[in-house]
Amino acid sequence: MTSPVEMIQSVQLDDEKDALILLDQTVLPNEKVFLEVKEMKDLWDAIYYLKVRGAPAIGIAAAYGVYLGIKKSTAKTYEALYADFKKVKEYLASSRPTAVNLFWALDRMDARFKKEEGKSVNEVKRALKEEAELIREEDVKVCKSIGEYALSLLKPDSGLLTHCNAGTIATAKYGTALAPIYLGQERGYNFKVYADETRPLLQGARLTSWELKEAGVDVTLICDNMASLVMKQGKVQAVLVGCDRVAENGDTANKIGTSGLAVLAKHYDIPFYVCAPLSTVDLQCKTGDDIHIELRPSEEITTKWYEKPMAPEGVKTYNPAFDVTDHELITAIITEKGIAYPSFSDSLLKMFNTDK
Numbered sequence: 001m002t003s004p005v006e007m008i009q010s011v012q013l014d015d016e017k018d019a020l021i022l023l024d025q026t027v028l029p030n031e032k033v034f035l036e037v038k039e040m041k042d043l044w045d046a047i048y049y050l051k052v053r054g055a056p057a058i059g060i061a062a063a064y065g066v067y068l069g070i071k072k073s074t075a076k077t078y079e080a081l082y083a084d085f086k087k088v089k090e091y092l093a094s095s096r097p098t099a100v101n102l103f104w105a106l107d108r109m110d111a112r113f114k115k116e117e118g119k120s121v122n123e124v125k126r127a128l129k130e131e132a133e134l135i136r137e138e139d140v141k142v143c144k145s146i147g148e149y150a151l152s153l154l155k156p157d158s159g160l161l162t163h164c165n166a167g168t169i170a171t172a173k174y175g176t177a178l179a180p181i182y183l184g185q186e187r188g189y190n191f192k193v194y195a196d197e198t199r200p201l202l203q204g205a206r207l208t209s210w211e212l213k214e215a216g217v218d219v220t221l222i223c224d225n226m227a228s229l230v231m232k233q234g235k236v237q238a239v240l241v242g243c244d245r246v247a248e249n250g251d252t253a254n255k256i257g258t259s260g261l262a263v264l265a266k267h268y269d270i271p272f273y274v275c276a277p278l279s280t281v282d283l284q285c286k287t288g289d290d291i292h293i294e295l296r297p298s299e300e301i302t303t304k305w306y307e308k309p310m311a312p313e314g315v316k317t318y319n320p321a322f323d324v325t326d327h328e329l330i331t332a333i334i335t336e337k338g339i340a341y342p343s344f345s346d347s348l349l350k351m352f353n354t355d356k
């Protein structure tokens with residue numbers, strides 16, 4: 001069986017059809033459906049409803065999205081085209097607030113637009129397509145590099161625990177936190193992976209355990225509240241997670257439940273690694289307090305997945321999609337440029353300034 005790392009492209013451009021082809025991550029693992037998204041409203045919905053999800057994949061989808069959004073524009077001048085671009089950019093930027101890759105990718109497209117000043121409308125459109133392709137291609141290399149650095153920290157036969165889905169479908173290829181697992185699989189590392197189911201949207205159960213199982217990795221699905229037990233039993237030698245935004249001091253926003261795992265890992269003296277492309281590091285955020293945490297609807301907790309409601313009608317809920325792991329709980333942040341150790345304010349900055 002070919003692994004999903006080789007087979008699955010969660011975000012692709014079909015330029016002839018003026019469409020974005022998205023793997024619908026909401027129906028996995030039961031169905032493998034590719035959506036043909038042409039309208040910006042549909043792309044906005046796809047991001048909001050997590051049909052396309054995972055910080056790097058959201059960024060790639062948004063980059064292709066702004067290109068498709070202006071491709072149809074009838075603007076005759078650079079300035080008029082830029083006005084159309086701005087509208088699409090702002091609209092897509094309002095879809096989800098926490099993953100900085102969305103804003104990073106849109107800003108990068110904006111910078112490319114500005115670089116093309118003086119060019120014809122068609123030349124600008126071509127340049128934007130090229131930039132979106134570059135963002136996607138670079139992500140493959142970035143993830144592979146994160147995987148290599150992360151693998152250098154892991155021993156064969158280790159038990160690894162991961163949360164949410166930071167795998168190949170959350171990126172252009174390989175994933176971030178799952179990249180070392182795929183590389184280790186190729187090299188006979190024989191990892192045993194514990195995947196948290198990840199309430200309330202079950203990215204761990206539906207996506208991570210599916211991806212890893214398809215790839216032949218030894219994966220065991222556990223409920224979120226079982227992590228403490230498997231750690232206490234000595235089954236976990238390292239925790240690996242992805243992230244949606246890393247502040248300058250290393251505080252890290254990732255899927256709700258991540259910070260609890262970090263507290264547990266500290267208690268059991270297990271290294272806690274965050275896998276972070278530099279596009280996810282936001283130096284504008286000084287600490288985790290500056291990170292906007294997305295709040296999502298009650299139904300995700302009370303009714304979704306159930307035949308009947310599993311909570312009294314009208315009960316108050318609180319459904320933050322992410323939490324912030326304190327930098328003091330993080331052993332290392334693994335980027336494509338190397339491994340950052342505390343103090344992160346210094347080590348992360350160095351990653352931005354290295355040519356590696």
Ligand code: MRU
Pocket residue numbers: 050053054055056099163164165166167170171175176177203241242243244254255256321
């Ligand atoms: O709400 P989601 O499913 O988009 O949350 C995703 C995560 O928390 C991932 O860990 C993160 O985006 C990293 S993906 C490489």
